[in-house]
Amino acid sequence: MEKSRTGEFTGYRTTAQRERDQRFKDIALGVLEDSGPNWSIHALSVMKRNTIARVIYYHDLYQRCLSVPGVICEFGVHWGAGLSTLLNLRSLLEPYNHSRHIVGFDTFEGFADTHAKDGEAQAGDYSSRADFASSLAEILAYHESIAPFPEVRKHSLIQGNVVDTVPVWLEENPHASIALAIFDMDIYAPTKITLERILDRMPKGSVLVFDEFNCPFFPGETQAVQDVLGIRNLRLQRHPLQTYCAFCEL
Structure with missing residues (x-):
């Protein structure tokens, strides 16, 4: 590989x-x-075919949380494709729900560190440009500008290691319930730690998504799910258009 x-x-x-x-x-x-x-x-x-498949997949995920109050969190933004798709889906599927804040978390420097459970993944893998956070902020601002209620800021982009940034975000947003949480960090430690910290903010019916579940290249994500929730306790499902993605409703 x-x-x-x-x-x-x-x-x-x-x-x-x-x-x-x-x-x-x-x-x-x-x-x-x-x-x-x-x-x-x-x-x-x-x-390309896989791009269209990804958009359909995000559309199907978004529909699952429409009736659940709360924000959407994407942990692991990379180049912003998922986050931009979520902003545009909000404009299409619930244009008047300005309480549906969408929050993206990323280091933009690749994996901050890796664990023995992460196989061949290495620190620094999946980095974007050093200045990309500012470019992505401009991209997201444009999408927001052509959405309903453009004067209401309905997204946040939080740069840094989730081990440090998620606790701060939770403390600064005590009102925030999480309707949809997408885990796309690939590796063990940030997935495990973030799962442990956000579960109390996820009501019944909210949706958990894991982008590299059952993936031999990123074994740490599956092990984090097992260690925090126990795979046997979840009714995990796969999407017909995605190879390693899994999701469940709590």
């Missing part, structure tokens, strides 16, 4: 497949550059 320059696992692709992917990326960037003011619509021509 090879890694990219940011430490991301590149899957089982052959050299020929990676070359085709690079050529397709070059074409896609050209489309974005040349297609004018409606570039985001024309970008659908270069949207």
Whole structure:
């Protein structure tokens, strides 16, 4: 299993497949550059199958929490694809619910540290650009600006290690109930510690999501779920369009 320059696992692709992917990326960037003011619509021509699958998956997750009061938390934001999708889904599925605050947590420096239970994952894997938090803040602000009630800030981006930032966030937001919690940190310690800290804020019917459950490349996430909740105590389900994702309603 090879890694990219940011430490991301590149899957089982052959050299020929990676070359085709690079050529397709070059074409896609050209489309974005040349297609004018409606570039985001024309970008659908270069949207890959797995991207469409991911959007459908997030749509299905979001629908599960519509009747549950509370905020949405994504632990592990990376380049912001999930967080941006959640903001736009809120605009589509519950445009007048301005209490549905969406909160993203990330170091933007990759894994802060790893545990013996994390297999081959290493500190620094899955990093983004050093200055990316500010770029993502601008991206999210744009999505908010074209949503209903744009004058009401309905998202937060919290940079740092969740071991340090989640307790502060919980203390500063004593009113916050969590309707949907998406765990995409991949590794053992931050997943375990964050799970332990937020469960008391999750009512019956709220949704827990694990992005690398039953994943041989990131064994720490499954072990964190086992150590905190016990797998036998959960009715975990998988989504037909995602390989390693699992979710459950509490």
